[in-house]
Amino acid sequence: MAVRPGGPLGGDFSAGTLRILPLLVAVVVYGLLFGTLAAQKGLSPLETALMSAIVFAGASQFVAVEIWTSPPAVVLLGATALMVNLRHVLMGAALAPFLKGWSRGQVYGGLFFMADENWAFALQRSAKTPLTPGYYFGLALPLYAGWIACTTLGAIFGGFLQDPARYGLDFAFTAVFLTLLTGLWKGRRSFLPWGAAALAAVAGHLFLPGVWYIALGGLAGALVGALATPLPKPQEQADAA
């Protein structure tokens, strides 16, 4: 959808909002599902809303609820959120050159709202025209508000659901993550690190307590990802291959 800034809905904020609007359909479903699963793990609607409001990162929230225990393992949850969201480091690095001219508050605030969807649209925009804070926040704020609203609704109504395994909901996390993984797949570049992660995780699941298998699998994948990357210097490239 092409939106002309000078049109009847002129202004960069409206242009950003119109761009992100079709994606809100996915946010509704994804958010309701997350809220339902959070409620099943015993999180209250207020706690679910708080997590959506101050974490605002779908994949890591699903992971957190999946490994949620009562009482929660604070260090493990923080460390897992850090690992799941490491892609933000690369996303922020890609976005940084286009934030020139933004005030410090706009940059630090804008980075808080950086999610896959609005990041992709922001980069797409900046290829054609300078990225204004108005356009960026026009993308980000509807996504943010929609995510909080739908996850909270899911938590309110999901708490009433009895015996989630009857509907296969105990498999829902796995299905969501498999869907995310299908989108992240980059062929051979993904195969080795993900294979190492799967092997380490299955082994860790057998021999380690709790959910430490996730950290083990993540570390194995990072190590293989690093080793599978050829070094830039020509004389070392032969060794790395």
Next chain:
Amino acid sequence: MQLDPLVFTAIAAMAVATYATRFFGYWLVRRTTVSGRLAGALEAVPGAVLTAIIAPMAFATGVAESGAALLTVLLASRLSLIPAVAGGCLAVVGLRLLLG
């Protein structure tokens, strides 16, 4: 409506960790360039973590779960999130019934 102090602490820890990842790339690129093996490691981590989470369920729980996982991937590669997740959940219910 309740807010447990330890739950609040856990959510706050997640929030701090997540904001750190959002800020760090911007901070880093203004000082140095992320490349080579560090970039390779960072790029591999999200997929590796997601794989690690699903691996015991997808590969080491049972035939029903592995079959449903395979079907979910097939659906996800052709359709969107909603039919893929719904199909996966239905498949696991059906396969568990069939396989006892």
